[in-house]
Structures are given as structure tokens and as C-alpha cells.
Amino acid sequence: MKFVDEAYIDVAAGDGGNGCVSFRHEKYKEFGGPNGGDGGRGGHVFAVADASLNTLVDFRFSRRHEAHRGQHGMGSDMFGAAGDDITLKVPVGTIISDAETGEVLWELLVPGEVVMIAKGGDGGFGNMRFKSAINRAPRQKTPGWPGERRSLKLELKVLADVGLLGMPNAGKSTLIAAISNARPKIADYPFTTLHPNLGVVRVGPEQSFVVADVPGLIEGAAEGAGLGHQFLRHLQRTRLLLHLVDIAPFDEGVDPVEQAKAIVQELKKYDKALYEKPRWLVLNKIDMVPADEREGRIKDVVKRLRYKGPVFRISALTREGCDDLIRAVYQQVHAQHLAEQPPQAETDPRFAEPDAAG
Incomplete structure (x- = not known):
């Protein structure tokens, strides 16, 4: 539909x-x-x-x-x-x-x-x-x-706890399919995702959160370029953004760092509140990088981005690192949810439950 x-x-x-x-x-x-x-x-x-x-x-x-x-x-x-x-x-x-x-x-x-x-x-x-x-x-x-x-x-505006952010073909659809019950279209060409996908990620009994995958952003999205600008509003109600970066792009000459910086600038242009939301860096497709080059490339990306927050290295295709990611995300979302709850009124001591000795 x-x-x-x-x-x-x-x-x-x-x-x-x-x-x-x-x-x-x-x-x-x-x-x-x-x-x-x-x-x-x-x-x-x-x-x-x-x-x-x-x-x-x-x-x-x-x-x-x-x-x-x-x-x-x-x-x-x-x-x-x-x-x-x-x-x-x-x-x-x-x-x-x-x-x-x-x-x-x-x-x-x-x-x-x-x-x-x-x-x-x-x-x-x-x-x-x-x-x-x-x-x-x-x-x-x-x-x-x-x-x-x-x-x-x-x-x-869809209600989701976590929003996936990234360029087309960053692996967002593959990730949401790997960690949740969502089954989006996945293909090896840009703009595979044409509308937001919602998935429920189950961490354990009575422990879950909702993740949203929106169409990939490109430079100029805040002014209407590409498809993602139509759906940026769906990220405004999320508690946490996961910025997926493809560290093994197929096209030679493509710089993942420059692409990541462009996405951040589009967020800032579109909505300052969205730009200021907690945003974690997720480096995807590590399975495509030779093992002896992997650590050096990750450090280079983080250093050039001047990123100081949490960094996760995953492969959405092989699920490597995905379990650690979803456990950390759940803890963050759950903590924010508790912080947003109004304080409970103190119980009148006259109506307190009697202790075992009493």
C-alpha cells in the first residue's frame, strides 16, 4: 500500500x-x-x-x-x-x-x-x-x-524510539530487517526505501523498542532534494538517532566522512531540535573491509568526524556487532523513558504498607 x-x-x-x-x-x-x-x-x-x-x-x-x-x-x-x-x-x-x-x-x-x-x-x-x-x-x-x-x-509523524539515519545504500533496511520484525525491500541500488518502515526490536521478555527506517538522505534534502526530506518529520519524535555510515562504499572516490558530515548539516538546516537529539555513530559493512585494515579505517573515520560519542562497528548483513548495539540502544531508550515519567507522589505514612515485623 x-x-x-x-x-x-x-x-x-x-x-x-x-x-x-x-x-x-x-x-x-x-x-x-x-x-x-x-x-x-x-x-x-x-x-x-x-x-x-x-x-x-x-x-x-x-x-x-x-x-x-x-x-x-x-x-x-x-x-x-x-x-x-x-x-x-x-x-x-x-x-x-x-x-x-x-x-x-x-x-x-x-x-x-x-x-x-x-x-x-x-x-x-x-x-x-x-x-x-x-x-x-x-x-x-x-x-x-x-x-x-x-x-x-x-x-x-510515526512514533518510534529510534530512528535510522544515513545516505542511500548505507544499509539501513538491512539493519532493520536483521534486528526487528520489519521486512523492507532490500536491493543494491539507491533509494530502495520509498516510505518509512517500522520494526519492533525485542531485547528480552517485556523488553523492546521501536525503530524507524526512513528513505536515505542526500545533500540538499532540507531544501527538497531526493526523497528523505519528505520523511524527516518522522524522526522528530524519536529518542535516539543511529547514524549509519558505510565504511566500504562500492564507488571509488566516495568519502564516507564527507557523506556523514553532509547528513549532519541537513539535520541542522531542517530542525535544530532534531540536530540536537542524541546521535550515535554506527559504522556498517565492516565485513567488506579486510581484517588487517579494519581498525585503522575505523579510527580514521572517527578522528576526521571529530566524533566524541558512542561508536559501534557492525555488519548488518552478517549481524556481527548487532547484539551489542541493540542492548546499548535499549538501555539508552529505557533510561530516557524513565526520565520522562512524572515524579510519583510520596506515600502518606499513615497508609504505608506495614513491614514484616509490624
Whole structure:
């Protein structure tokens, strides 16, 4: 299925039903009085975060979504029924903003989270509402209120703990296939990856993290060159970036260090917050370097990059070094997750659990 991470839709909540003018007509009750009921509320439009979805493609084919209007009021004190609500299912990580102003209205970050994106109109009053001591036979009623209309922009930013960063053919797809349950397309030509791939990496029982592979970046990506610029947004919610560098490029004259520096500059141009995220250097394809040259080449790359953080040497193809990498990544992600949790309130000593001696 084609990956779609942006869509524009129009939503319309249902109008409220009109109030009713009616009077009792019963035998032996000459002045029965008003009994016109209120109109029903119009249907609301909701959006819910569905963990089973990973694209907004459905909204490319159905752009307008309308809820039903409320039923009109009726005689015999009968109120109109409320209009049926409609619920739009969107992927987790969807941002809903006003299409005209660009204002962000909602972010759905938790599976099952529900927001009302258009409120149905209230029903109008029937004439029974206007009865008083001086107005015993009111003929007033009010129409139903119109429901909200909105033009919205839906934007998807995938939720992943770790993002893979690198030039085309750096081995990102091979790595995510080696360490997770994702099965991306892998081939020996650039831009094999055309849309983000998500994979769950299991480290142990109840220990896992989510990794995202986006299309490779090239110089000028922040200004729109290549494919990766369309998907840089998906790295903004990650906790850690893994910068994959191919230390054994096939093409002669290609300098891995210059390529790595170009990627870092593109991050800085696109989003300073993304540039400042924790970023680890992962030197890939060490199996393609002769054993006696391997250590020297690694030291040369690190020195020329002036890189001071963690360095991992791996072969995504043979899985050499991958286990050490994923264990270190899990520890980092888990530590950041704990640090982001709000502090727990201290337990009142009156309600503390008694110790064994007590």
C-alpha cells in the first residue's frame, strides 16, 4: 500500500433538529396546552487513534465526512432523536490542524485516544418551552443550531524510539530487517526505501523498542532534494538517532566522512531540535573491509568526524556487532523513558504498607 503521511479533509457535524409547535387534542380537555418537543442534537464527528493503521491513504479517496442531523421535535412531548455520530480512524501519531491557519488542534499519541473534531448542533426548542402564566398557548419554536464545519489537515509523524539515519545504500533496511520484525525491500541500488518502515526490536521478555527506517538522505534534502526530506518529520519524535555510515562504499572516490558530515548539516538546516537529539555513530559493512585494515579505517573515520560519542562497528548483513548495539540502544531508550515519567507522589505514612515485623 502506498504510504501517505498527509491528507486534507472536510468534516461537518450534524445540524440540530427543529423544535415543534403542537397542542394537546384530547377529549374533555378544552385547553390542553402546548406539547411540542425539542429537536434532537446533531451528530458529532470524532477521531480515534487506531494502532492497526500506519497510513492516511484512506483519506485521499474520501475527503468529506458528514454526521447525521438531529430529528425534529414532535407532539405529545416527544423530543427528536439525536443524530448518529461518526468516528474517523487515524494512525497513532496523527496531528490534526486547521487547514487554513495551520494551528495545531490535536495530537493523537496514545492508542485508543478519542477527540471530538466537530460538535453537533443543539436541537431547537419546542413550544412547550415557552409556556408561562401569561403565555398559555405559545406558538414559538426555534430552529436547530448548525453543526460545526471544519477544513482540517491530517499529518502523520510515526512514533518510534529510534530512528535510522544515513545516505542511500548505507544499509539501513538491512539493519532493520536483521534486528526487528520489519521486512523492507532490500536491493543494491539507491533509494530502495520509498516510505518509512517500522520494526519492533525485542531485547528480552517485556523488553523492546521501536525503530524507524526512513528513505536515505542526500545533500540538499532540507531544501527538497531526493526523497528523505519528505520523511524527516518522522524522526522528530524519536529518542535516539543511529547514524549509519558505510565504511566500504562500492564507488571509488566516495568519502564516507564527507557523506556523514553532509547528513549532519541537513539535520541542522531542517530542525535544530532534531540536530540536537542524541546521535550515535554506527559504522556498517565492516565485513567488506579486510581484517588487517579494519581498525585503522575505523579510527580514521572517527578522528576526521571529530566524533566524541558512542561508536559501534557492525555488519548488518552478517549481524556481527548487532547484539551489542541493540542492548546499548535499549538501555539508552529505557533510561530516557524513565526520565520522562512524572515524579510519583510520596506515600502518606499513615497508609504505608506495614513491614514484616509490624
